[in-house]
Each structure stands twice: as C-alpha cells, then as structure tokens.
Amino acid sequence: MARIVFHDQLLPATNGEREIEVTVENYRDLLVVLEARWPGIGERLAKSAVAIDGQIYQDAFLEPIAANSEVFFMSRIEGG
Amino acid sequence: MxxxxxxxxxxxxxxxxxxxxxxxxxAQFAADQNMPNTLYGKILRSPHAHANIKSVDVSKALAMEGVYAAVSGADFPGGARGKVGGEGGGDIGDVARNIMARDKALYHGHAVAAVAATSLTIADAALAMIDVEYETLAPVLDVVAAMAADSPLLDATNFTKNLPETPDKPSNIASVTVLTRGNVDEGFEQADVTVEGEYHIPMAHQGYIEPHACTATVNEEGKATVWCSTQGHFEFRSMTSKILDWKVGDLKFIPAEIGGGFGGKTTVYLEPVAVLLSKLAGRPVKMMMSREEVFRATGPTSGSVCRVKVGAKKDGTITAAKAWLAYEAGAFAGAPIGPGAMAIFAPYVLENFHVEAHDVLVNKPKVAAYRAPGAPQSMHAMEIALDDIAREIGMDPLDLRLKNAASEGTRAPYGPKFPAIGFKECLEAAKAHPNYTAPVPEGAGRGVAAGFWFNIxxxxxxxxxxxxxxxxxxxxxxxxxxxxxxxxxxxxxxxxxxxxxxxxxxxxxxxxxxxxxxxxxxxxxxxxxxxxxxxxxxxxxxxxxxxxxxxxxxxxxxxxxxxxxxxxxxxxxxxxxxxxxxxxxxxxxxxxxxxxxxxxxxSGAGASFSVNFVDLMVDKETGKVDVLAFTAIQDAGTAIHPAYVEGQMQGGAAQGLGWALNEEYIYDADGVMENAGFLDYRVPVASDLPMIDCQIIEVPNPRHPYGVRGVGETPIVAPLAAAANAVRAATGVRINDLPLSPPNILAAIDSD
Amino acid sequence: MGEFAYVAPATVADTVAVLEEHASAGKRAQVLAGGTDLLVQLRGSDNEPRTIVDIKQLDETNRLDIGADEIFIGAAIASAVLYENEELKALLPGLLESSDLIGSTQIQGRCTIGGNLCNSSPAADTTPAIIVDSGVCVIATNSGTRELPAEDFCTGVGTNVLAPGEFLLGLKFPRPGAGTSDAYLRFIPRTEMDIAVVGVAVNVTLDDTGTCTAARVAIGAVAPTPLMVPAAADALIGTQVDDDALAAAGVRCTEASSPISDKRGTAEYRRKVVAVLCRRAGAIARDRAMGVS
Amino acid sequence: MSKVHVQTTINGEAVEYLCEPQQSFLDVLREDLLKQGTKEGCATGDCGACSVLLDGRLVCACLMLGVEAEGRTLTTIEGIASDDGLHPIQQKFLEHAALQCGICTPGFIVATKALLDKNPNPDETTIRYWLAGNLCRCTGYDKIVRAVQAAAEELAQEA
Known part of the structure; x- marks a missing residue:
C-alpha cells in the first residue's frame, strides 16, 4: 500500500491523522479516496503541492501511485 | 546519476x-511602446501607512482640460475572492485591493486613484485635484509586535489559518506553517553543543533597473491590447481578467523586453488600471512607475525574525534543530513562509527538527517573490548557527556541512527523499578550490555558507x-x-x-x-x-x-x-x-x-545546492566592509549556456551581498519608507565588488532531457550568511542581524 | 501658482535683474548651474513652478584663474573639468578630491562646487574643503559683488546667506604656499554614489621643522551646516601633527558635532567616525604639506 | 504653458524640438523624440541607465533640462554603432555575456565609450569606479568589467 503523509496544516482536515496507507492507481484516485474519507479535504489539497516518490508536483493529476509509493503533501513553492 | x-x-x-x-x-522595453494618441496614466498614492478611506472624489481632476479618465477603487468590480492561478497562489481579491485600495489604505504608497491625461505634467496636476478623505489609523510596522494579541489589526476579518483550532479572535497572523520530525527535545539532549540566536533581516527589494510600465489600448469592440514588463504575460492576463471581470479572450498581453524582475514582476500593479483608464478614455494609456513608486508600492521580499537553535555532537553530527520564523507579508497575506520553513534545514540530514513559521500582516507593501523567496531569510539563521557550531567544536565549516550533507536518498525536511543532488559535490569542490586553500588575507575574515532552492x-x-x-x-x-x-x-x-x-x-x-x-x-x-x-x-x-x-x-x-x-x-x-x-x-x-x-x-525540477565563501575586510574604526573575494559554487545540473549560468550565479551573489551589507527598507515611525530611491537604497555598485569566481558543478537532473536543474534562485541564498560569517571571522564579533552596515557593525564592535 | 520658465541671461547684470524682478513680484526663481540637485528636486516633492535661471552662459561663472596669489573658480564649472586640471589638483588636492566624490562620473560631468555650496546641504562634500582652504564666496548683487568667507555662507539645512536677487559667481582661494596642503575624507557605506555620512576636511601649514603653524578643520554631515572647528585646528597648531595631535583634533571634532540619527547613520556613529576621519584626513594633509605622496 | 524651442545636434543630426522649461532631456529624448534606446531607471541620477554624451562628456540625461541641449552636441546609444556595424564595445558586451536583462546596457555602453575615449587602457579599479554610476542588478558586474577590458584591448589593436 502507498504511504500518504499530510503536513501539519492538513491535520485539522484529517482529524489529526498524519499518515495513512491506501491502495490507489494514481493521484486522481487518491483524491477521490481522501475526499470520501474526509469530506472537504480536496479543497485544501488543491492548495498544496505534492511529492510522489521524491518528485514534486505543483499540480499532480494522473501521476501513478504504486504500492510502495510515498506521497507527501507539502506547501506550494513559488519562485522569483 | x-x-x-x-x-x-x-x-x-x-x-x-x-x-x-x-x-x-x-530592443523594445515596456516604456518604449508608443501609439498615436496615447495618454499618460498616473496613480495617486496614500500618504498614510494605515487609514480608512472615507471617500475619494475624482470629479475635479476629471473636469480638467486634458484629463480623459479618472478612477478610484469604486470603479473596479467588487471582485470575487479566489486563488490566483499558477505560481504563488495568493488571493486575487487581495491583488485587486493591492493595485487599487477600496475601503482601507494599508501602506504608504498604496494606490487610491488614477488619472489619464494628455501629458505627464497634466496628469501630475490632476492627481493633486483628487480629494481623498482619510481616517488615519495606527500603523503596524514591527513583525513581532504585529503578532501580539493587542496589536491594531490590518484586517478585522483575518483569522489565522492552519491552526489546530479555529481562533475566535482576528489577528495579524495570516497563517502558520509547522514542519516536524522526530523529537527535538531528545535530539538536544544528545547534543554536546547547542547554539541559539535570534536573527533579524529587514525588507529588501529586487531592485530591477527597469521600473514597471505598460501601455493599454481598448478598442471600440471592447478588446484590450496590453504591452507590459512582465515575467508572465499569461498570468498577467488572467489576473487582469479576474480583477476587471473581463473575458480572458478580450485581453491580449504582449510581453515587452523585460528589464529585470527577480520575482518582482510576477504580479500586476499597473495593467488592470491602464486597461480601465483606456476603456473610459477611449484612447491608449501609457503608465510608467517612478523609481520611488517602485520602492513604495511594488512587492519587496519579507523582512523577517528567525529564532534558531541547533544542537550537535562533538564530531559535528547535528542532533536537533528548531526554528521559529516570522515573515512580513506586507498589507496582504502571502509571505513565503512555506518555502522558508521547508528550505531552512534542507541541505542537511536531520532526524529531529521542528519549524514553526508565521505569515504576518504589517502596514508595508505586499511582498512579492524575490529569488528563492523565503529561503535567504531562514537559511541565513541556520548557516550562521552552523558557523558557530563549527567554531565551538573546532571543525572546518565545510567539513561540518559535509558531515551532515544531504545526498541522494536523504529524506528532505519537507517529506520526500532527494533524487540525485549535488550538495556534497559542491562542498568537495569548495574544499579543493584554490580560493579556499589559499590563506585568508591578513586582517580579513572568510565566511562560508550553503544555499538551496527547490526549483519548480x-x-x-x-x-x-x-x-x-x-x-x-x-x-x-x-x-x-x-x-x-x-x-x-x-x-x-x-x-x-x-x-x-x-x-x-x-x-x-x-x-x-x-x-x-x-x-x-x-x-x-x-x-x-x-x-x-x-x-x-x-x-x-x-x-x-x-x-x-x-x-x-x-x-x-x-x-x-x-x-x-x-x-x-x-x-x-x-x-x-x-x-x-x-x-x-x-x-x-x-x-x-x-x-x-x-x-x-x-515535473521533476531538480533541487539546486550551492556553497559560497567570501573574504571580507572590516575597517574596525568605521565598520565599513570591503569585499575582497567571492567564490560561488553551485550545481546547475547541466549548464546549457555556461556564461549565462555564471551570470546568474554572479548576479545572485551581488544581490545577496547587497542585502547582507547595505540594502534595507528603512521606515519612520509613521510607516513611511525613508529611502525610496537608489541613492539611499544601496544596491552594490561596480566598485563595491570584486570579480566573482564561479565554479559550476554538473550533477545532471535525471528528469530533464539534458539534465537541467534551474539555476536562477539558489545564488542569492548563501551570500547573506557567508558575509555574516566573514564579518564574525574578521572582527571576532557575531552580528545576528542584517544589514551588516557600517553603523551596525561599529555598534557591535564597540559594545563587544 | 505660476508657470515654469527658463532663462539664460547673457550678463551678470541681467541675471541679477531677473532674480530681483522675480523676488519683488513674489515669484519664485531658482539658479541653475550643474542642475544635479535642481532636477532631482523637480522630480520629487519640490515640483512647484518657478523660473529657472541658468548661469552657465556667463563669462564670470565659467572663469578659472590660477594666479600668483589667488585662485578663482567660477560657479558653473563642472567638477570633472576641475579634476582634469592638473595644476589645480596639485594646489588644492583635497578640494578637488571632494568635488570628485560627488555622485557618479555622470554627475561629476555636470555638478559644480558652487552649486554644491549653494544647495547648502549639511552633507555637501565640497563645503568643508572650501572652508578649510579659506574659500571666499564672490556673490553677485545689484550693486556689484560682495565677498564672504565660505564658513559663513550656510545658515541651516538648505539655507544660506544669499539674499533675493543675489547669486554666487564663484569662489576665491588664496594660492597655497609651500608647506600648505589639504585633504578631505568622507564616510559612505558603499565605495561610491552615496551622500556623506560624515565628512572632514583638514588644511595644514607646516614649517621647515614639520611643526604646524596654521590649520583649519571643517566637518560635514554632523551638524545643520558644515562647520569649522577651530578647537580641532588649535589641537594641531604647534604640533608635528603626530598621532596624539590628530587624536586630540578628532576629539574636538566629536565635541563640535551635533549630528542627528537618520537613514544614513546614527548620531552616535557620526560622532565616532568624525574623529576617525579627522585623524586620517589630517595625516594625509600633513604628508602632502611635507611633500610626501 | 509656453514651450521652448531648442536646436541641437544628436548623433550628428540636427534636431529641433519644443519642450517644457522644466522637462528633462531624458523625457524629451524618450517621449518626444522617440529615441528610446536611452533608458530611465530612476530619473534622479542614481542609476546611469540614461547615460549620454554631452559635448563628449558623460552625463545623465535625466539630470539635464531639455532646454540645456540648445547648441550642444549629444551622443546617445543610437549613435555608438557605425555604418560598418557594431562598435567594438557593443561587440565585446555581446561576446562576454555582459548583459542579462539588457535595460542597463545602453547606459553602460555609452559610459564605457566615454571612459575609453579618455583613458584607452584603464585598469580594473579605474573601470569599476568610472562605472559606479551605472547600476546593473543582473550581472554582478563581473562580465561587464571583463567586456570593457576586452573592448579596450580590441580598440588598442585597431588603433
């Protein structure tokens, strides 16, 4: 199962759960699973960046998530 | 790899x-656009740092010969709140209120009205005819004081975001970011040495030489064409469309050559105003900021207060690190606290850390991106702390960093594991560099620091x-x-x-x-x-x-x-x-x-690391710093055009040194910036700097066809602490705050 | 509120007439020499209409005379032109250095020491040097000219003794004899382009034994006007201008200063640094007077 | 407002214009004559982007009134290249990557021209102090100084 980790700002939305494990095909499916579990979290996740297996995505969507994947939600990064 | x-x-x-x-x-820059029949647009700006706007009356200006349009906040649509697309992620309602104040002026220089007239002289005269009734309020200028429960509020509807419990009272703290791993208390118990400090850095400006400028023309069909100086014309179009409530397809944005940006030209200031003025006037409208307006009313980067505590064993292993960051957002939420918090410990292997960062409203211009936004402030604190640890345990500062350096597979503080990165390569290159193995010139001090940026x-x-x-x-x-x-x-x-x-x-x-x-x-x-x-x-x-x-x-x-x-x-x-x-x-x-x-x-932007070292001479009687030598080493992935990669490294070094040594927003008690010009906002001049030696490290980014990482931002990060550490080495006095200006250095030497 | 106008009179008398006419009519007129302060003012807060009276067309303001006893520098001569004059540089090195420190190469191409004096900023670089070199202001008036020691010219921040209808024609200096020389040092945070945080000019005359027989010391940016510090000069006179004497003169400078804290430096900082610069400038002036380069 | 009639010479060409008495020469150049290679960075003489030559001497166009051009000879960036092509200074700025955004570049090139006309063989310190009135925020000046040195060498060989 993929390991999903939430940053501190998301903890209010996850009832304090920092980390869960799920089996999904891709990021889109992950959002569906999370929204079902914690209605309303999708809006917050849309403001986050996400790192899937070390790669940072500002706007992930169909990126695959494998059984051994690590998914970290993180603050979005801007730049100069 | x-x-x-x-x-x-x-x-x-x-x-x-x-x-x-x-x-x-x-080459045609934004202010070089000319169309027949063009009017000049000018903006009236608030003389108060914090005030309720009771009324704005542009009628007398509008009645003047040669004045074709005049607008104030009431002429702009109310504007739905919502996220700005793309980078940054601020609130479009805030952008709308930043470019033209509505009910409140939130900083000295905040736009409150605008006119379009046949000449610059008439436009200036027309601004003087606009009546604005203000009710002045106490300005909130200090980031720490702004966080206090009894501080005057910029926005009575602001409730701090991201707290475990929704607060019941409004505050100037827009949001809080926390990053944690392991157990810092246990980590500090394992430490043989701990260092602790509070580090202040004032607001600083990108200082691009070209002031913001644009020309907008709206035709009889209601279609606008806008020439402007922008880092992103698609995003400018999007922001303008949202602020004016126009269809995107009715706006055409043409990017002129851009005279520098460094992050400061990623958001609109003039363009929606020019479009509206042009629509009302029925003629093209050209707007050009003065340098003073650029300083007062565009987006510098956050001033900050960072408290950092770091513990290490005698062998140099860092056992714990803790940071508390407060960044000035300016008048609207959106200081780069996320990147600041994620970057501070990013170069190092760290099992126990805790970072808490605050995005704080103050009556200063809304900050914009500036080269690696958020990282220079927090990493300045960390890189000074490491310098102090190295001195306490008697270790070379490069060796201390090598001992703890992140590499492929290290879990970054923000969660994921690093792919191939070149930090250790940079450190090794620094150790072997002839400028580092050469003795420090007599009387001078050498300072070392590392830099990092995510890249996107x-x-x-x-x-x-x-x-x-x-x-x-x-x-x-x-x-x-x-x-x-x-x-x-x-x-x-x-x-x-x-x-x-x-x-x-x-x-x-x-x-x-x-x-x-x-x-x-x-x-x-x-x-x-x-x-x-x-x-x-x-x-x-x-x-x-x-x-x-x-x-x-x-x-x-x-x-x-x-x-x-x-x-x-x-x-x-x-x-x-x-x-x-x-x-x-x-x-x-x-x-x-x-x-x-x-x-x-x-996706797959590769993190870029750097190591800088600088030799400085300090005149101990005047506190004046001379930069004798500067060496910048950075992993570029692959340098596509090495001369321009070096140019980025050298330019970032100069900006970082400027910020370290003399650049700062200086405010009086009323919240008026006192040095809104290049005379007293002291960016480095040619005679202030030596040649800047560069060594490009190439650890290719596997996610780019040619290995590119991105190089433009990392270079500004390390010079701040490198300079501070060099001043420490040269004088024996640790100065936690920037700038390392002569009065500050002399005061520190004399009180030591 | 009137309108902007520009005039460039051909004679001194015409210039005085234009200035007086405006003064008596209650209209604003302002003299233009190099323009490096005036144009900044127009661009900034002081953009009220006025008549700009250009004095660069006048023979007198462009006159540079290096006589056997006296040197005259016209008020319209650009710093860069002065600095290219090797004879003048040898005679009044401190003054020329002070004028070469104003702004950038570009600004030195336009700015004048007369304008620097008339702008009457407490931080003007050339004024302390003019003062220690015993400069005398030659002022055009409706009755000819009047003369005034430079140390008496500035009366406050941005104010001076010029009456309505008067303007500065130029500056007179006694030609320094053997054993006399000057130096000017200022402190700025960068290497160039800044306004002085502190400025000190020193002029010394040494006899054959190296004993100081005459001295003048003036300080800038530490009081509402550039200031002569006779006590500092006294600390040098009769000495070999050695480290002790210089240190004593520095202390006198600190004592004489009444600086403010502003964006360019704190009062405390200025009080300290004025002493440092006095010592350093005094040593340079001494070495020059002794013929040591 | 009554405008003033000015006759002057810009880049070898006789030019006439009307300007307001208080208008800067930079404003005249850019907004009226549309010679926009000369840039405005500050309009207060602090950045050098508007460097021009007035009777061969380096000045900021923003610190000069339009009326003061009467009877004078001016050279702007548009007058640096010749019919034969780029001036060696321009060529060296290109070859040495001595520009990034390019907004300060015309000012630097005009200032360099003035320097090398006066001092064909300046050392690094001389170059840096001469150019201290020209701000560049992109390059850190390193490549600009090298370009000036290379241009000086090139011009020495041509001479």
Whole structure:
C-alpha cells in the first residue's frame, strides 16, 4: 500500500491523522479516496503541492501511485 | 546519476539571439511602446501607512482640460475572492485591493486613484485635484509586535489559518506553517553543543533597473491590447481578467523586453488600471512607475525574525534543530513562509527538527517573490548557527556541512527523499578550490555558507517551425530576462542537430503561442526548455515520416542524425540524406509546412545546492566592509549556456551581498519608507565588488532531457550568511542581524 | 501658482535683474548651474513652478584663474573639468578630491562646487574643503559683488546667506604656499554614489621643522551646516601633527558635532567616525604639506 | 504653458524640438523624440541607465533640462554603432555575456565609450569606479568589467 503523509496544516482536515496507507492507481484516485474519507479535504489539497516518490508536483493529476509509493503533501513553492 | 554527455552545442556560450538589439538600444522595453494618441496614466498614492478611506472624489481632476479618465477603487468590480492561478497562489481579491485600495489604505504608497491625461505634467496636476478623505489609523510596522494579541489589526476579518483550532479572535497572523520530525527535545539532549540566536533581516527589494510600465489600448469592440514588463504575460492576463471581470479572450498581453524582475514582476500593479483608464478614455494609456513608486508600492521580499537553535555532537553530527520564523507579508497575506520553513534545514540530514513559521500582516507593501523567496531569510539563521557550531567544536565549516550533507536518498525536511543532488559535490569542490586553500588575507575574515532552492516545473508550451531554407524558429511564452532565448536555441540546435546560428527563439504574446507559466522559480530553461526539446522531437518525427515517404521505406527505417534523416543501419536504400532544408524543399508534396509543438506541465525540477565563501575586510574604526573575494559554487545540473549560468550565479551573489551589507527598507515611525530611491537604497555598485569566481558543478537532473536543474534562485541564498560569517571571522564579533552596515557593525564592535 | 520658465541671461547684470524682478513680484526663481540637485528636486516633492535661471552662459561663472596669489573658480564649472586640471589638483588636492566624490562620473560631468555650496546641504562634500582652504564666496548683487568667507555662507539645512536677487559667481582661494596642503575624507557605506555620512576636511601649514603653524578643520554631515572647528585646528597648531595631535583634533571634532540619527547613520556613529576621519584626513594633509605622496 | 524651442545636434543630426522649461532631456529624448534606446531607471541620477554624451562628456540625461541641449552636441546609444556595424564595445558586451536583462546596457555602453575615449587602457579599479554610476542588478558586474577590458584591448589593436 502507498504511504500518504499530510503536513501539519492538513491535520485539522484529517482529524489529526498524519499518515495513512491506501491502495490507489494514481493521484486522481487518491483524491477521490481522501475526499470520501474526509469530506472537504480536496479543497485544501488543491492548495498544496505534492511529492510522489521524491518528485514534486505543483499540480499532480494522473501521476501513478504504486504500492510502495510515498506521497507527501507539502506547501506550494513559488519562485522569483 | 546520469552520465556526463558530450554535447555539440549545449555547454557552449554563443552570443544571444536578442543581443544586438540590446546593445544598440533597439530592443523594445515596456516604456518604449508608443501609439498615436496615447495618454499618460498616473496613480495617486496614500500618504498614510494605515487609514480608512472615507471617500475619494475624482470629479475635479476629471473636469480638467486634458484629463480623459479618472478612477478610484469604486470603479473596479467588487471582485470575487479566489486563488490566483499558477505560481504563488495568493488571493486575487487581495491583488485587486493591492493595485487599487477600496475601503482601507494599508501602506504608504498604496494606490487610491488614477488619472489619464494628455501629458505627464497634466496628469501630475490632476492627481493633486483628487480629494481623498482619510481616517488615519495606527500603523503596524514591527513583525513581532504585529503578532501580539493587542496589536491594531490590518484586517478585522483575518483569522489565522492552519491552526489546530479555529481562533475566535482576528489577528495579524495570516497563517502558520509547522514542519516536524522526530523529537527535538531528545535530539538536544544528545547534543554536546547547542547554539541559539535570534536573527533579524529587514525588507529588501529586487531592485530591477527597469521600473514597471505598460501601455493599454481598448478598442471600440471592447478588446484590450496590453504591452507590459512582465515575467508572465499569461498570468498577467488572467489576473487582469479576474480583477476587471473581463473575458480572458478580450485581453491580449504582449510581453515587452523585460528589464529585470527577480520575482518582482510576477504580479500586476499597473495593467488592470491602464486597461480601465483606456476603456473610459477611449484612447491608449501609457503608465510608467517612478523609481520611488517602485520602492513604495511594488512587492519587496519579507523582512523577517528567525529564532534558531541547533544542537550537535562533538564530531559535528547535528542532533536537533528548531526554528521559529516570522515573515512580513506586507498589507496582504502571502509571505513565503512555506518555502522558508521547508528550505531552512534542507541541505542537511536531520532526524529531529521542528519549524514553526508565521505569515504576518504589517502596514508595508505586499511582498512579492524575490529569488528563492523565503529561503535567504531562514537559511541565513541556520548557516550562521552552523558557523558557530563549527567554531565551538573546532571543525572546518565545510567539513561540518559535509558531515551532515544531504545526498541522494536523504529524506528532505519537507517529506520526500532527494533524487540525485549535488550538495556534497559542491562542498568537495569548495574544499579543493584554490580560493579556499589559499590563506585568508591578513586582517580579513572568510565566511562560508550553503544555499538551496527547490526549483519548480509547471506549465509550458513551445512551437518549433521550420522555414523554407531549413532555418528554425522557436516560439515560446517565457519572457527572456537573462538570456533564455540563447538556452532555448542551444537545446533546439542540439536536439535537431543544426547549427546554433540557424535557430532563433521568439517570445510570443498571449495570442501567438501556447500558455506558459511565469519566468520564475528557475523554471524556464528546465520546463520551457523541455517543451522546446519535445517540439523539436516532434519535428524530427515528422521529418522521418516525410523522408520515409520520399524514400518509400517504413518510418522505423529512418533515423535522425546530425540534422539529417538517414536510412537506419541495415536498411538498403540508395537515397540522399534529408536535412531540414531538404525536407522543406519537398514539404508541399509530403504534407505541407513543418510545425512541431509540445505542451506540458513539467515535473521533476531538480533541487539546486550551492556553497559560497567570501573574504571580507572590516575597517574596525568605521565598520565599513570591503569585499575582497567571492567564490560561488553551485550545481546547475547541466549548464546549457555556461556564461549565462555564471551570470546568474554572479548576479545572485551581488544581490545577496547587497542585502547582507547595505540594502534595507528603512521606515519612520509613521510607516513611511525613508529611502525610496537608489541613492539611499544601496544596491552594490561596480566598485563595491570584486570579480566573482564561479565554479559550476554538473550533477545532471535525471528528469530533464539534458539534465537541467534551474539555476536562477539558489545564488542569492548563501551570500547573506557567508558575509555574516566573514564579518564574525574578521572582527571576532557575531552580528545576528542584517544589514551588516557600517553603523551596525561599529555598534557591535564597540559594545563587544 | 505660476508657470515654469527658463532663462539664460547673457550678463551678470541681467541675471541679477531677473532674480530681483522675480523676488519683488513674489515669484519664485531658482539658479541653475550643474542642475544635479535642481532636477532631482523637480522630480520629487519640490515640483512647484518657478523660473529657472541658468548661469552657465556667463563669462564670470565659467572663469578659472590660477594666479600668483589667488585662485578663482567660477560657479558653473563642472567638477570633472576641475579634476582634469592638473595644476589645480596639485594646489588644492583635497578640494578637488571632494568635488570628485560627488555622485557618479555622470554627475561629476555636470555638478559644480558652487552649486554644491549653494544647495547648502549639511552633507555637501565640497563645503568643508572650501572652508578649510579659506574659500571666499564672490556673490553677485545689484550693486556689484560682495565677498564672504565660505564658513559663513550656510545658515541651516538648505539655507544660506544669499539674499533675493543675489547669486554666487564663484569662489576665491588664496594660492597655497609651500608647506600648505589639504585633504578631505568622507564616510559612505558603499565605495561610491552615496551622500556623506560624515565628512572632514583638514588644511595644514607646516614649517621647515614639520611643526604646524596654521590649520583649519571643517566637518560635514554632523551638524545643520558644515562647520569649522577651530578647537580641532588649535589641537594641531604647534604640533608635528603626530598621532596624539590628530587624536586630540578628532576629539574636538566629536565635541563640535551635533549630528542627528537618520537613514544614513546614527548620531552616535557620526560622532565616532568624525574623529576617525579627522585623524586620517589630517595625516594625509600633513604628508602632502611635507611633500610626501 | 509656453514651450521652448531648442536646436541641437544628436548623433550628428540636427534636431529641433519644443519642450517644457522644466522637462528633462531624458523625457524629451524618450517621449518626444522617440529615441528610446536611452533608458530611465530612476530619473534622479542614481542609476546611469540614461547615460549620454554631452559635448563628449558623460552625463545623465535625466539630470539635464531639455532646454540645456540648445547648441550642444549629444551622443546617445543610437549613435555608438557605425555604418560598418557594431562598435567594438557593443561587440565585446555581446561576446562576454555582459548583459542579462539588457535595460542597463545602453547606459553602460555609452559610459564605457566615454571612459575609453579618455583613458584607452584603464585598469580594473579605474573601470569599476568610472562605472559606479551605472547600476546593473543582473550581472554582478563581473562580465561587464571583463567586456570593457576586452573592448579596450580590441580598440588598442585597431588603433
């Protein structure tokens, strides 16, 4: 199962759960699973960046998530 | 780690395609746009740092001869709140209120009204005729005081976001970010030495030499064309459309050549105002900020207070680190606390840490991005703490960093594991560098620090067109601030196998090329470069198909080599290889013109690390600092155009040194910036700096076809602490605050 | 509120007439020499209409005379022009250095020491040097000219003794004899382009034994006007201008200063640094007077 | 407002214009004469982007009134290249990547021209102090100084 980790700002939305494990095909499916579990979290996740297996995505969507994947939600990064 | 590859064009430093126009004065920057019948637009700005706006009356200005339009906040749509697209992620309602105040003026210089008139003189006179009734309020200027429960509030509807419990009272703290791992208390117990400090850095400006400017013209059909100085014309179009509630398709944005940005030209200030004035006046409107307006009313970067505690064992192993950060957002939420918190410990292997960062409203201009936004402030604190630890345990500061350096597989403080990165390579290069092995000049001090930036990808589009003679045109949508056209041409030349001189790159407007996010986040050469490479690959695929059709073979029997379609090995075809020119010569028979294209949302931007060291001499009687030598070492992934990579490193070093030594926003008690000009906002001049030695490290980014990481932002991060550490070495006195200006240094020496 | 106008009178008398006419009519007129302060003012807060009276067409303001006893520098001569005059540089090195420190190469191409004096900023670089070199202001009036020691010229921040209808024609200096020389040092945070945080000029005359027989010390940016510090000069006179004497003179400078804290430096900082610069400038002036380069 | 008639010479060409008495020469150049190679960075003489030559001497166009051009001879960036092509200074700025955004470049090239006209063989310190009135925020000056040195060498060889 993929390991999903939430940053501190998301903890209010996850009832304090920092980390869960799920089996999904891709990021889109992950959002569906999370929204079902914690209605309303999708809006917050849309403001986050996400790192899937070390790669940072500002706007992930169909990126695959494998059984051994690590998914970290993180603050979005801007730049100069 | 990708293998080092021998390239033919990549890694060379040819003259840039837009160069001749820039050395002759032909290049058209935003203020160089001229249309017949143009009016000049000017903005009236708040003389108060914090005030309720009771009323704005523009009628007397409007009645003046030569004045064709006048607007204030009431003339703009209410504006739905919502996220600004793309980078940054601020609130569009805030952007709307920032470019034209509504019920409140939130900083000295905040726009409150605007006019369009036939001359600059008349426009100035008209501004003086606008009546604004203010009710002044106490300004909130100090970031820590602003966080206090009893502070006056900028926004009574602001409730701190991201707290475990929703607060019941409003505050000036817009949001809080926390990053944690392990157990810091246990970590500190394992430490043999701990150092602790509070570090203050004042607000600083990007200081691009070109003031913001634009010309807007709205025709009778209600369609607007806007020429402007922007790092991202698509995002400017989007913001303008949301602020004015216009259809995106009714706005055409044409990016002029841009005279510097460094993050400061990623958001609108003038453009929606110019469009509205032009619509009302029925004539083109040109707006140009004065330098004073640039300082007072555009987005500098956050001033900050950082408290850091770091513990380490005698062998140098860092056991715990803790940071508390407070960044000034300015008048609206959005200080770069996320990146600041994520960057502070990023170069190091760290099991126990805790970072808490605060985005704080103060009555100063709303901050904008500035080169690695958020990282210089927090990393200044950490890199000073490490210097102090190195001294306490008697270890070379580079060895201390090597002992703890992150490398491939290290879990970054923000969660994921690093892919291939070049931090250790930078540190090793620094240790071996002749400037480091050379003794420190008599009386001087040497300071070392590391830098880091994430780099980003995001959306890019590119088209590649082949002319009848086989020459190549690249059309993409990222304004070229520092020579990116040359990099695009080099990557295209390499991919297509044609001479660099036969490739030209152009920046299209919002109607002539596909969407591109801003030139920022060090993404252009990475992400748009990737799109250009893919568009070239599209061309190659088409050429192979055309050659196959011409030769009567299958497509997979054709290969592309050295700029030509050739039969694949083993294919028995008695044919002449086809170059781009050859394909074009028969293109009318084989399917028409050649047009390659690519669009993507790039991921896989590679983190970039740096190590800087600087030798400084301090006049102990006056506190004056002389920079004797500066060495910048940075992992660029692959340097596509090494001279411009060096240019980024040198320019970032100069900006970082300027911020470290003399640059600062100085406010009086009323919240008026006292040094809103280049005379007293002291950016480095040529005689302040030595040559800046560069060493480019190349640990290719496996996620880019040519290994590019992005180089533009990391260079500004390390100079702040490097300078502070050098002053410490030269004087024996630790100064936690910036700038290291002569009065500050002398006061520290004398009180030591 | 009137309108902007520009005039460039051909004679001193015409210039005085234009200035007086405006003064008596209650209309604003302002003299233009190099323009490096005036144009900044127009661009900034002081953009009220006025008549700009250009004095660069006058023979007198362009006159540079290096006589046997006296040197005259016209008020319209650009700093860069002065600095290219090797004879003048040898005679008044401190003054020329002070004028070469104003702004950038570009600004030195326009700015004048007369304008610097008339702008009457407490931080004016050339004024302390003019003072220690015993400069005398030659002022055009409706009755000819009047003369005034430079140390009496500035009366406050941005104010001076010029009456309505008067303007500065130029500056007179006694030609320094053997054993006399000057130096000016200022402190700025950068290497160039800043306004002085502190400025100190020193002029010394040494006899054959190296004993100081005459001295003048003036300080800038530490009081509402550039200031002569006779006590500092006294600390040098009769000495070999050695480290002790210089240190004593520095202390006198600190005592004489009444600086403010502003964006360019704190009062405390200025009080300390004025002493440092006095010592350093005094040593340079001494070495020059002794013919040591 | 009554405008003033001015006759002057810009880049070898006789030019006439009307300007307001208080208008800067930079404003005249850019907004009226549309010679926009000369840039505005500050309009207060602090950045050097508007460097021009007035009777051969380096000045900021923003610190000069339009009326003061009467009877004078001015050279702007548009007058640096010749019919034969780029001036060696321009060529060296290109070859040395001595520009990034390019907004300060015209000012630097004009200032360099003035320097090398006066001092054909300046050392690094001389170059840096001469150019201290020209701000560049992109390059850190390193490549600009090298370009000036290379241009000086090139011009010495040509001479």
């Amino acid at each position: 990708a293998e080092a590859v021998d390239y033919k064009y990549i890694g060379t430093s040819p003259v840039r395609p837009d160069g001749v126009d820039k050395v002759t004065g032909r 990808g995001m959306q890019s589009s590119a088209e590649v067109r082949i002319n009848e003679d086989g020459t190549v045109i690249i059309m993409e949508g990222n304004p070229d601030i520092g020579g990116s056209r040359a990099s695009m041409c080099l990557m295209a030349a390499e991919t297509l196998g044609v001479d660099y001189e036969r490739v030209k790159a152009y920046i299209g407007d919002t109607e002539s090329t596909g969407f591109c996010n801003v030139t920022g986040g060090s993404r252009t050469t990475f992400a748009t470069g990737m799109a250009v490479v893919q568009a070239c690959e599209d061309i190659i695929a088409q050429c192979k198909a055309r050659a196959a059709a011409t030769w009567g073979v299958d497509e997979d029997q054709v290969e592309w080599e050295d700029g030509q379609a050739i039969p694949a090995p083993g294919v028995n075809a008695d044919v002449t290889p086809m170059s781009l020119a050859d394909v074009m010569a028969s293109a009318h028979k084989t399917g028409g013109p050649l047009l390659g294209r690519a669009s993507l949302n790039a």
